[in-house]
Amino acid sequence: MRVLVIEDDAQLASYLAKAFGEIGASVDRAENGRDGLFLAAGNRYDAMVIDRMLPELDGLAIIRTLRASGNPTPVLVLSALGEVDHRVEGLRAGGDDYLVKPFAFSELHARIEALLRRATPGDAPVTSLSVADLELDLLKREVYRAGQPIALQPREFKLLEYLMRHAGQVVTRTMLLEHVWDYHFDPQTNVIDVHISRLRAKIDKDFEPPLLQTVRGAGYMLRAD
């Protein structure tokens, strides 16, 4: 995986380079908007992490330029500005996701993974999802584990669907709030954990092996092994 990081905070940039290096990705770095745009336009990357406020050229301007020239590389916008309308602006400019500083690398990583998955071309319309012996029928809206039907509430179904679509990837609590509940907000308590443990009781309790796993310090992952 090849990632471009355009970030003027040298400390944060080197931290990102190191963290990406640890998960086996190669990182190119640019410290201002102009160099960043130059790199982005001249090379092929799997994903880009672009800070919103950059010297010389604004992050959103870079994204607009890339999109205007037909570059489809997934872009995650980093910003110190967390308000919802800033998020809306960032997404409108062509960003694929938006992350507010400060963030945990696990969050950034999970989101980049999700972006890469989304960018994979050639997906036929999916009618059913399966992980190990867990099956989810999107048309009939039914769930089976080892052939046995499992009754789920509509929100639990949506939660499981999201986890299954990102099977094998870490999914953070914020990502779940944003995509399953469709709200950008900061829960004071870990409300998501309770929903997960409910879901876990339904799909994992009477079966082996457990599929829904907690990734410490990051989030959750649905995994077969």
Added chain:
Amino acid sequence: MSRPARLMSSRAKARRAWRWLRVTLKRRWLSAALGPTLNRWQHTSRFTLTSSTFRLALLYMLLVGVSVAILLGFIYWSTAGYMARQTDATIGAEIEGLAEQYRRRGLAGLSTLIAERIARDPQGASIYLLTQPNGTPIIGNLDSWPPVAPDVDGWVQFRTQHATPGKARVEHQTRAQVFRLRGDLRLLVGRDVRELVALRNLVLDAIGWGLAITVGLALLGGWLMGAGIARRLDVINQVSREIMRGDLSRRVPSAGTGDDFDQLAENLNRMLERIEALMLSIRQVSDNIAHDLRTPLSRLRHRLELLRGSALNAEASAEVEVAIADADELLSAFNALLRIARIEAGSRRAAFADLDPLPLLHDVAELYEPLATESRQAIEVAWADGGARSNDGSNDGDACRLHADRDLLFQALANLVDNAIKHTPDGGHIRLRADCSDEAVELSVSDDGPGIPPELREKVLQRFFRIDASRAAPGHGLGLSLVQAVAQLHGASLSLEDAAPGLRVRLRLPKQRPGSEMRERGWD
């Protein structure tokens, strides 16, 4: 009719006019002009009978009225008085002429002179009468001796039907002096003062009306002047009240004339700016601390994360995990603080959209339901919108539509429900409710927990304030501050009430835009 009666009648006229003025002032003017004022006083308490406006109007009227009365009195004295004195002087001169003749040529000469003078004066401006002691006229243009007793100086004033050749008999007013000559002959010499009296009446009338008009104008002027001052004071009072209600950004408008009121407004505004700057700097200090500490803190967290990834023994990595959790807690407090600061500073409404709040309530309830179930608490959602909504909750009417920021509103409701779950004992009930009307949408979250004592209800909205009993519970004491910031951004009012038992937090969101609402409040 006698002389005093006639004079009395002109005085009576003036008195009648004055009485009319008084009665009218009392009835018509007071009810017409003060009526609305008094009515308004009931609403705003700005025009009382003891208010400066009313007193100023009265004082103004009194000052102008007295001044004008003195002035008019002087004019009366110097015009009407002067003419009366002139008449007396003319009569005196006539008498002197007659006396001279009488001394020189006796009674015959006197009679001849009188006859001559009567002949020379066909208008009958001069009046003469010479009679025998028994009252039989010898000569003169008066039919008979007037039935009026003279005063000590021999002056009489009387009315007479004076015959002018070729004309109808006209009633005349005469002022004359009477003498006794030798042999008990009586002589009367006088002037027709009809015109003088008419003139005096005219002047009196003019003075009466002038005074009445002056008093009316003075009252009106005083009232206008007072009302103008009161209006400007009222604006200052209005702004002060709004500032006391918490809107420190309000300023006293100035009329731009640079007068005393503008100076007052300017000083008040400068004072307000100073206060606002001081408050802002206090707030900014805490926000700056949060902002400046956030960067090193997130670096610390990054380093800890890298450390976790490297080869550590189990004990060390558990410690790192705890350290990361601590850093996260700090970061979330700082983030909440900055978020509040941003929302409070925000005139940002880019994310505002029309929305139905009921799905929001259901989503909040659904999100927190598992958490509540863990404490055997129940969450209910209810609404009332005057029948616009059918039983399944779908919205047919516009009663429940709001112009709001969906995510922030959700955040506020989530904070309230989160608090309710934390502070309500096991088995409690939490109710989310929407009451929609044409003016506002009222969202409330109530519980049947211990509630908040009335004296602490203001304080819990302050940043970092926590009731001692809840210090053990997780959280950083910013939840309600955030709710308040969201309420302010939406122009909503936030109130904490006793739900008997428990606490009810009520968020009242006006339907009109807060900006226009404020403008209207300024001109009620």
